[in-house]
Amino acid sequence: MTLAREIAAQKAFDPFRGPPHPRQAEVRSPAEIAAYIRQHAQTLYHPAGTCSMGQVVDEHLKVYGCENLYVVDASVMPGVVRGNTNIPTLMLAERAADLLLGV
Numbered sequence: 001m002t003l004a005r006e007i008a009a010q011k012a013f014d015p016f017r018g019p020p021h022p023r024q025a026e027v028r029s030p031a032e033i034a035a036y037i038r039q040h041a042q043t044l045y046h047p048a049g050t051c052s053m054g055q056v057v058d059e060h061l062k063v064y065g066c067e068n069l070y071v072v073d074a075s076v077m078p079g080v081v082r083g084n085t086n087i088p089t090l091m092l093a094e095r096a097a098d099l100l101l102g103v
């Protein structure tokens with residue numbers, strides 16, 4: 001959180017930074033930051049994009065530089081989808097089946 005604040009405070013972010021979070025002034029010391037994180041941090045269980053399309057696989061889900069190696073799961077998502085990831089993953093699999101069958 002400290003590092004994120006430091007990065008966000010850089011001049012390069014001036015055009016993009018919104019108003020400070022209302023509680024920002026209250027959460028300053030390491031102890032306050034730790035308490036804030038304990039109270040508010042959560043995970044959404046939607047890891048995605050570790051083999052993202054365009055970086056690791058092409059638009060046919062084939063791994064760059066490999067023959068006959070495809071990745072078909074949430075890891076090929078170029079970014080985390082806006083909603084939940086289960087159905088998009090199933091749709092990726094449906095599409096991949098068509099691609100592999102040449103349909």
Ligand SMILES: Cc1cc2nc3c(=O)[nH]c(=O)nc-3n(C[C@H](O)[C@H](O)[C@H](O)COP(=O)(O)OP(=O)(O)OC[C@H]3O[C@@H](n4cnc5c(N)ncnc54)[C@H](O)[C@@H]3O)c2cc1C
Binds near residue numbers: 046072084086087
């Ligand atoms: C707690 C939780 C709640 C969720 N709730 C929702 C929800 O409500 N709605 C929603 O849309 N999404 C939800 N998701 C997300 C959704 O479940 C995942 O995005 C989706 O399952 C991703 O599919 P996947 O095929 O990429 O990975 P996974 O479903 O994780 O499948 C990976 C598979 O690979 C297998 N595997 C791993 N390593 C190996 C290996 N070396 N050899 C062979 N097999 C291997 C694993 O056993 C597993 O079966 C939730 C996820 C979690 C963890």
